[in-house]
Amino acid sequence: MTRSASARRVFLSIPLPSEGDALRLDGPDHHHLTRVLRLDAGAALLLVDSDGWAAEAEIIEVRKRELRLRLSPRQRLPAPPLPRLSLLHGVARGGRSELVLQKATELGVDRLCPVLCDRSVARPREAESKRVRWLEVVRQAARQSERTRLPEVSAPQPLSEALMVARGRRELRLVAALGGQPLSSHVEPLREAEAVTLLVGPEGGLTENEVALARREGFAPVSLGPQVLRSETAALTLLALVAFASGRLD
16 A cells, blocks of 8 residues: 555554544553654554554544544555564563564564573563563564564563464474574575574573473574674574575565
8 A cells, every 4th residue: 555755654552443434542552642753633644453454544633532533444454475483582681682672673573572591681570561662662663664564572481481382384493502503404494484483592592401492392403603693693693594595585
């Protein structure tokens, strides 16, 4: 679909209506538009929901707790390209997790799953408290890179739980690990996969037990070369290489 050059892309927390030319927004969407983006009546928007629909809109009234918008008919967005890319990344200290979430979103990742590993500094309660901020980082990165869909962002969870997700029929699983096979050995499987799940540990990497656990769940160890990379560098390097090798960047 085409959109006005001045229309601002906004990702909604609710589905777009299938009929009608009006929409009322409150709660988090009202807060985001009025307090974060500071938009007022007359602003042109491109609204995108999580079900793959989009509609052009104009704010016609701003109230204290509610927005009223005029909508154009919604249109179905193109399906995301295959393979579907998921990144499991060990929660890192400081703003490094935010960097991974931001840049992975720009690179087109479909699902982000922060995981708590043996060497993670953040604890479950601390990591969960950051999730609201992480969601905003992802939202801003998606808007900046003009993505049509937001990636899923899972709540932080222990690595053992994250690995329990059932493996898809045509899913390739890779874990960054010292001594792994070069990524070039997986180019053909990457081209044929419908989904690719990547696992990268926090600072200090995954422990031997964690790599063994990942292997039992179908993850093949891959090497990113002889250099020792920071956790965030490793995650983004692996994601970019896989996106290229799988044809996602064609």
